[in-house]
Structure formats: C-alpha cells, structure tokens
Amino acid sequence: xxxxxxIEAIRDAMDVMMERDDNVVVFGEDVGFFGGVxxxxxxxxxxxxxxxxxxxxxxxxxxxxxAIGMAAYGLKPCVEIQFADYVYPAYDQIVSEAARxxxxxxxxxxxxxxIRMPAGGGIFGGQTHSQSPEALFTHVSGLKVVVPSNPHDxxxxxxxxxxxxxxxxxxxxxxxxxxxxxxxxxxxxxxWSKHELGEVPDGHYTVPLGKAIKRREGKQLTxxxxxxxxxxxxxxxxxxxxxxxxxxxxxxxxxDLETIVESVTKTGRCVIVHEATLTSxxxxxxxxxxxxxxxxxxxxxxxxxxxxxxxxxxxxxxxYFPGPARVGRAFLETLEG
Amino acid sequence: MPDDSTSEFGPLSLHVPEPAVRPGxxxxxxNVNIPEAGSVRRPPxxxxxxxxxxxxxxxxxVLNRDxxxxxxxxxxxxxxxxxxxxxxxxxxxxxDARMQIxxxxxKTSFYMQHLGEEAVxxxxxxxxxxxxxxxPTYRQAGLLIAGGYPMxxxxxxxxxxxxxxxxxxxxxxxxxxxxxxxxxxxxxxxTQYIQAVGWAMASAIxxxxxxxxxxxxxxxxxxxxxxAALVFASTYKAPVVLNIVNNQWAISTFQGIARGGxxxxxxxxxxxxxxxxxxxxxxxxxxxxxxxWAIERARRNLGPTIVEYVTYRAGAHSTSDDPSxxxxxxxxxxxxxxxxxxxxxxxxxxxxxxxxxxxTQAEAEILDSVxxxxxxxxxxxxxxxxxxxxxxxxxxxxxxxxxxxxxRQRQQAGV
Numbered sequence: 051x052x053x054x055x056x057i058e059a060i061r062d063a064m065d066v067m068m069e070r071d072d073n074v075v076v077f078g079e080d081v082g083f084f085g086g087v088x089x090x091x092x093x094x095x096x097x098x099x100x101x102x103x104x105x106x107x108x109x110x111x112x113x114x115x116x117a118i119g120m121a122a123y124g125l126k127p128c129v130e131i132q133f134a135d136y137v138y139p140a141y142d143q144i145v146s147e148a149a150r151x152x153x154x155x156x157x158x159x160x161x162x163x164x165i166r167m168p169a170g171g172g173i174f175g176g177q178t179h180s181q182s183p184e185a186l187f188t189h190v191s192g193l194k195v196v197v198p199s200n201p202h203d204x205x206x207x208x209x210x211x212x213x214x215x216x217x218x219x220x221x222x223x224x225x226x227x228x229x230x231x232x233x234x235x236x237x238x239x240x241x242w243s244k245h246e247l248g249e250v251p252d253g254h255y256t257v258p259l260g261k262a263i264k265r266r267e268g269k270q271l272t273x274x275x276x277x278x279x280x281x282x283x284x285x286x287x288x289x290x291x292x293x294x295x296x297x298x299x300x301x302x303x304x305x306d307l308e309t310i311v312e313s314v315t316k317t318g319r320c321v322i323v324h325e326a327t328l329t330s331x332x333x334x335x336x337x338x339x340x341x342x343x344x345x346x347x348x349x350x351x352x353x354x355x356x357x358x359x360x361x362x363x364x365x366x367x368x369x370y371f372p373g374p375a376r377v378g379r380a381f382l383e384t385l386e387g
Numbered sequence: 388m389p390d391d392s393t394s395e396f397g398p399l400s401l402h403v404p405e406p407a408v409r410p411g412x413x414x415x416x417x418n419v420n421i422p423e424a425g426s427v428r429r430p431p432x433x434x435x436x437x438x439x440x441x442x443x444x445x446x447x448x449v450l451n452r453d454x455x456x457x458x459x460x461x462x463x464x465x466x467x468x469x470x471x472x473x474x475x476x477x478x479x480x481x482x483d484a485r486m487q488i489x490x491x492x493x494k495t496s497f498y499m500q501h502l503g504e505e506a507v508x509x510x511x512x513x514x515x516x517x518x519x520x521x522x523p524t525y526r527q528a529g530l531l532i533a534g535g536y537p538m539x540x541x542x543x544x545x546x547x548x549x550x551x552x553x554x555x556x557x558x559x560x561x562x563x564x565x566x567x568x569x570x571x572x573x574x575x576x577x578t579q580y581i582q583a584v585g586w587a588m589a590s591a592i593x594x595x596x597x598x599x600x601x602x603x604x605x606x607x608x609x610x611x612x613x614x615a616a617l618v619f620a621s622t623y624k625a626p627v628v629l630n631i632v633n634n635q636w637a638i639s640t641f642q643g644i645a646r647g648g649x650x651x652x653x654x655x656x657x658x659x660x661x662x663x664x665x666x667x668x669x670x671x672x673x674x675x676x677x678x679x680w681a682i683e684r685a686r687r688n689l690g691p692t693i694v695e696y697v698t699y700r701a702g703a704h705s706t707s708d709d710p711s712x713x714x715x716x717x718x719x720x721x722x723x724x725x726x727x728x729x730x731x732x733x734x735x736x737x738x739x740x741x742x743x744x745x746x747t748q749a750e751a752e753i754l755d756s757v758x759x760x761x762x763x764x765x766x767x768x769x770x771x772x773x774x775x776x777x778x779x780x781x782x783x784x785x786x787x788x789x790x791x792x793x794x795r796q797r798q799q800a801g802v
Contacts, residue, residue, distance in 0.1 A: 063615070069702075070422060075589075077507060091779060101591075101592045102592075103412075106619075107618045107622060108617065109615045109617075109618060109619070111611055111612055111615050112581050112582065112612075112615030112616070112618060112619050113543060115578060115580075115581030115582050115584075115585060115612060115615060115616075116581055116582070116584055116585030116588060116615075116619050117581045117585060118582045119584060119585025119586035119587070119588070119589065119599070120586065120588060120589040120592075121579070122520075122570060122582065122585075122586055123520075123585075123586045123589035123590060123592075123593075124589070125589045125592065125593075139611065142575060142578060142612075143578060143612075144575060146575045146578060147573060147575070147578050149580070152401035152785070152786070153556055153569055153784050153785050154556055154561070154563070155553065155557075155565075155571035155786055156552060156553045156554050156555065156556065156563070156784055158552075158564065158565045158571060159563065159571050160564045160568060160787070169776035191785050192785050192786065194785065194786075215786075215787040217787045218789055224654035226520045257634055260790065260791075287537060304791060305792065306782075307792070308791075309711075314693070328789060
C-alpha cells in the first residue's frame with residue numbers, strides 16, 4: 051500500500067471527493083494556483099479548474115460566509131483557513147450561522163461545509179501559528195470537530211467530513227504533516243514513510259466521525275489524547291514503562307464516550323493530554339464525563355497535562371509544549387494516587 | 388494625561404457625530420439633498436461603472452410631487468401591476484399593525500414593523516425571477532408578502548405555535564423559506580451579506596441563471612462582513628444585488644455614525660469598481676426600476692450592483708424600542724420623501740385607475756383577509772396559550788442525525 055504524508059493524504063481526500071462530486075469546491079488563501087502554504091491543495095486547480103479550486107481574499111469571515119452561501123445553494127465547500135490562529139474573524143459566521151442554520155430554519159437551509167485549518171505547535175510558529183482552538187468549537191451546538199493524528203485517518207476523516215451533512219471543523223496538527231512527532235524535538239524527524247499509519251489506501255474510504263480508536267492496549271491507566279499528543283503519550287508510555295492504554299479520540303464532537311468509558315472502567319485511572327491551554331480546555335469536558343460515568347471505578351483523580359494558560363510563546367516553545375517528560379510524570383502521579 | 392507641550396497645533400479632540408436634531412427640536416432634513424423626480428439619468432444596464440459614479444451621490448426618483456411618473460426610469464410597470472404593488476404594501480402595513488397589537492396583547496414576545504419602508508421589499512420582490520434568492524434582514528417581509536407566502540405561515544412563526552414552520556426555535560419574524568427565495572434570517576447583523584455573495588458565486592460556478600440579493604441596513608454596513616461581501620462580490624463579479632436600506636436610524640443611532648466621512652452609503656461601492664445607485668426608497672416605481680436594472684445586470688453576468696434605498700423608519704426599531712427618546716416625535720411627518728403607500732395611491736388616482744372609494748374598499752378587504760389569517764393562526768396557538776411546539780422539538784435538527792450526547796440530554800429532560 052502506498053505511504054503518504056498527511057499533506058498528501060489530505061490532498062488525496064479532496065481529490066477523491068472533487069472527482070466524485072461536482073459540487074465539492076475548495077478555496078482559501080493561497081490554495082488556488084500555488085496550492086496552499088502547506089501544499090495541501092497542490093494540483094487541484096490544475097486538475098479541476100479555477101471555479102472548483104481558487105484563491106480567496108485574506109478575509110476569513112468572507113471565506114466562511116461565502117462558503118455558507120454556497121452550501122445553501124447546494125455546493126459542498128471545503129475551505130482552508132491558513133492557520134487555526136486566523137480563524138477568529140470567521141468565528142461569528144461559524145458559531146452564529148453555519149452551526150445554527152439547520153436548526154433555526156428547521157432544515158430549510160443547511161450548511162454542509164468543511165473548514166480545514168492547521169493547528170497546534172511544534173514549528174516555532176509563536177502565538178499566531180501554534181494555537182489549538184478546538185474547545186472554542188466543541189462548545190458550539192451544531193458543529194462537528196475532528197482532529198486526525200495520521201495520514202490514514204486524515205484522508206478517511208476528511209472524506210467523511212466532506213460527505214457529512216453538517217459543518218465540520220477539521221483541525222490538522224501541522225507538526226504531524228510530515229511525520230509522527232513524539233515531543234522529542236531534539237531528535238531526527240521520523241517520516242510517515244516509516245510508519246504504518248502512513249499507509250493510505252487509494253480511492254474512496256471513510257473513517258467514521260464520532261469513533262475513537264485504541265492506539266495502544268494497556269492495563270494500568272487510560273490516556274485520552276488526539277492529534278500530536280497521541281505520539282507524545284506513546285513515547286511517555288515507552289519511557290516510563292507504564293502500561294498505558296492510549297485512546298486517540300479522532301472526533302471531539304460528537305465524542306465517542308463509549309470507548310472512553312469502557313477503557314477507564316477497565317484501568318480505573320485516566321490522564322488527559324492536549325496541547326491547548328488548560329482552563330476550560332476540552333480536557334475539562336473529558337474529565338467531567340469520566341468522573342460522571344466512571345466514578346465508582348476511579349482509583350485516582352483524573353489528571354490533565356496541557357499547554358500552560360499563557361499565549362503560545364516563541365522562544366519557550368518546548369517549555370510550553372506538554373512533552374513526554376511532563377506526560378510521563380502525570381502517569382506516575384496517577385498511578386501513585 | 389498627555390504632555391501638554393508637544394505640539395504647535397494644540398491638543399487633539401475627538402469628533403463624535405450628532406444628528407441634526409434631538410427630541411424637543413424641530414425636525415430638519417435640510418441635509419438630505421433631494422433631486423427633482425425624473426432628473427437622474429438612466430444608463431444602459433451594461434454601463435461601465437466608472438462612468439456612472441455620479442449615481443452614488445444622487446437619488447433616482449420617478450414619482451413627482453403631483454404624483455406623476457416622470458423621467459427615464461418611469462414606464463416599467465402596468466397599471467394592473469402597480470395596483471397589485473399597492474395592495475402588497477397595504478397588506479404589509481395592515482399585517483404589521485395587527486401583529487404589533489398582538490405583541491402588545493402578549494400573543495408573542497417581539498415584533499418589528501416596516502412602517503414607511505414598505506416599497507423597498509415589496510417592489511424589489513416583483514423584479515426577481517423564480518429561483519432567485521434573497522438574504523434578508525428583519526425588515527424585508529414585503530419579499531414574502533409580495534411573493535405570495537401565506538400570511539398564516541408568517542403568523543404561526545410569529546406566535547411560535549404548533550404550526551410554526553420553524554418549530555419555535557427562532558425569534559418572531561425571523562422567517563425562512565427556501566421555496567419563496569427567502570434565506571433564513573439570522574438576527575445577527577450583516578452575516579447574510581457575504582452569504583448572498585457566496586450563493587451567487589455558487590450559481591455562477593454551476594453555470595446556473597439564478598441571482599442573489601443581499602440586504603443590509605445603514606447601521607450594519609459598519610460590520611466587517613459588509614466589507615468582505617464587497618471584496619468577494621467585486622473580485623469574483625458575483626451575480627448579486629447588494630441592497631442597503633438606509634432608513635436613517637439604527638435603533639437610536641443616526642446613520643451618520645456608520646456612514647462616517649463617506650458622502651453616501653452607496654458610495655462605498657465605488658472603491659470596489661461596482662455600479663452604485665441611490666434610489667428613493669419610498670417611490671415604488673423607482674425602487675422597481677432600479678431593482679430591475681441591477682437584477683438584469685447580475686443576470687447578464689455583468690457582476691454586482693450596490694443599491695442604497697433612501698427611506699425612513701417611521702416606526703420604532705422594534706416593539707422593545709421607543710424612538711421618542713432619541714428623535715423628535717414629528718420627525719417622520721417631516722421626512723421629505725413622504726409615505727410610499729400614499730404616493731403610489733395618489734399616482735394611481737391621478738392616472739384614473741384608482742380612487743378614494745376603491746382604496747377604502749381595498750383597505751377593508753385587506754384588513755378582513757389579515758384578520759381571517761390571524762384567526763386561523765391563533766387557532767394553532769400563540770406564544771403563551773394553545774398549541775405550541777413540543778419540548779422534544781428543541782432537541783431535533785441541531786444535526787441531521789442526533790448524536791449520542793443529545794439523545795442522552797433529551798432523555799434526561801424527559802421529553
């Protein structure tokens with residue numbers, strides 16, 4: 051099976067869907083002729099023409115607002131926000147419009163759009179190219195929020211998102227674009243060509259939204275992670291020798307609560323890891339659900355390992371990033387607790 | 388406090404614009420420059436926008452003071468069409484009056500009337516073709532009335548009753564009807580303007596023949612979505628008519644706060660190379676003629692047009708507003724462009740195809756039809772009495788398929 055980078059897998063998903071469905075259109079800043087600053091849309095304009103894949107003005111509100119209008123017409127826009135850090139001008143369009151259109155019009159109009167955006171840190175992007183704003187979207191009724199962690203899932207989840215009848219926020223951990231990253235920034239990068247999840251089937255397939263997957267079987271504690279933190283958690287498990295069960299959530303909204311509850315009920319301990327800031331982060335929601343549904347099985351307090359409650363710093367990136375050492379410490383504390 | 392010794396020009400001061408008059412003062416519209424009816428030229432539909440920039444600073448008018456239709460924008464509508472238009476405006480006005488009272492009677496929480504602005508949406512609707520799509524704000528119900536959308540449906544929505552087509556989920560008057568070319572009203576301002584452009588782009592992408600119409604008020608042009616809409620519309624030459632209803636007031640804020648230093652709202656289109664027309668919004672014939680011009684331009688793939696309707700919000704912003712707190716009570720009487728219903732009525736009487744008697748008779752018929760619709764709607768309930776949407780409906784339609792967490796919450800709510 052061909053191995054691809056996450057960028058190629060994402061491009062492949064759009065290619066497959068543009069081929070299958072004339073109503074799929076792709077646009078965003080620099081995505082047309084140039085093919086996107088991360089090259090995710092490279093070649094799509096040449097293949098499908100300027101009216102199917104084109105450059106947009108630097109106006110995130112305009113990109114999403116126009117996409118909503120197109121979706122109301124009957125198209126299936128898959129738009130790119132150049133960095134998740136730039137999505138805020140579109141927040142009103144996402145929250146007040148895309149997310150609520152089906153509800154407020156009783157299904158008269160719907161908004162089947164996908165809003166892709168690179169998220170997360172690890173590339174020395176500073177505070178404007180590193181954020182993980184997922185919790186700002188999981189708080190919104192009517193949205194779906196997806197975070198893939200590897201090329202195989204990225205393609206399948208993106209196809210599922212484009213086919214989904216509701217708006218999907220698709221956060222692409224940019225540090226994973228070219229290879230799995232376990233937080234050891236001082237070590238050579240492992241490319242996806244050397245990882246089995248770099249195997250991306252040709253053609254159409256989906257990874258269903260709302261389904262988590264167990265990345266590592268374990269007995270001592272459950273780790274709830276998504277995106278880059280899946281690999282950080284794997285490294286922490288290896289390095290501490292703790293038999294952690296690692297769940298890659300893949301979709302945050304709707305959440306696969308069943309898989310979480312099944313695992314925590316078994317292990318009795320839970321560590322939640324995400325790059326985003328702590329306070330009111332998605333980990334808070336996970337912790338609340340775990341204590342509600344697994345209370346009588348918990349042997350220790352639910353732990354959270356996250357970015358600090360500061361803006362994402364530049365020079366201090368690796369002090370901020372919740373790397374394997376911090377995650378490993380949380381494993382040990384949770385086992386002692 | 389700043390250092391007071393740094394500038395040879397003295398200290399700076401902030402300019403905060405004020406309307407010409409406040410409550411207690413004499414209404415003054417001397418700043419509204421109104422050209423003679425018939426005096427503004429009518430360029431060809433494919434005119435180069437650069438050559439018609441003056442139209443952004445004038446006001447296209449057809450009906451003169453004597454009620455005659457004059458000038459190059461006249462002659463678009465037959466007497467029968469005009470009588471129909473008059474009936475639409477009268478229906479909207481009567482509908483508003485009844486619903487305003489219904490709100491005061493506690494049958495709904497909120498209402499917004501169109502008083503003085505009826506011509507804008509009623510006439511515009513008649514220039515559209517089936518399949519075209521409006522992205523309206525909360526003061527364009529004339530698009531529905533003139534489009535034949537059943538008043539009972541509108542009222543059921545206003546009452547949030549058991550027949551509410553929106554299942555009680557949306558504020559009164561935030562209608563939605565795809566079949567009638569009426570996009571779901573948001574309630575957030577300006578968001579729909581760029582959506583209209585997107586819809587129009589989609590129509591062009593699909594090589595369709597339908598066009599879109601965006602709607603916005605004078606105050607909301609200050610939103611960034613307005614700017615985004617103009618950028619996208621002009622960049623992609625989208626088949627869209629971008630309407631600005633300048634009714635002088637954004638709740639209590641006069642239009643000068645949003646307009647800033649621009650001469651007119653229409654003039655905002657000039658920087659984008661778009662044709663920008665300004666029209667007498669209280670002149671049914673002028674509104675129709677300009678709408679037809681702009682719609683044809685869009686349909687001929689010549690791109691977007693911006694149209695500013697100069698009108699006046701004669702009533703309160705909503706049932707939650709009291710304009711006497713911020714503008715003279717007699718200001719609406721002093722509005723120099725008059726009342727759209729009276730002006731069309733007088734025109735038709737002048738043409739010998741209408742009369743006071745027929746008008747009185749039409750008023751009675753319309754009132755009767757509105758009351759009949761109201762009785763039917765009320766038989767399905769009002770906000771606090773009779774049939775209403777089920778609590779179960781609250782959980783439906785957030786997504787096409789209800790996800791597990793909502794199923795759990797619905798179960799928890801016991802509905």
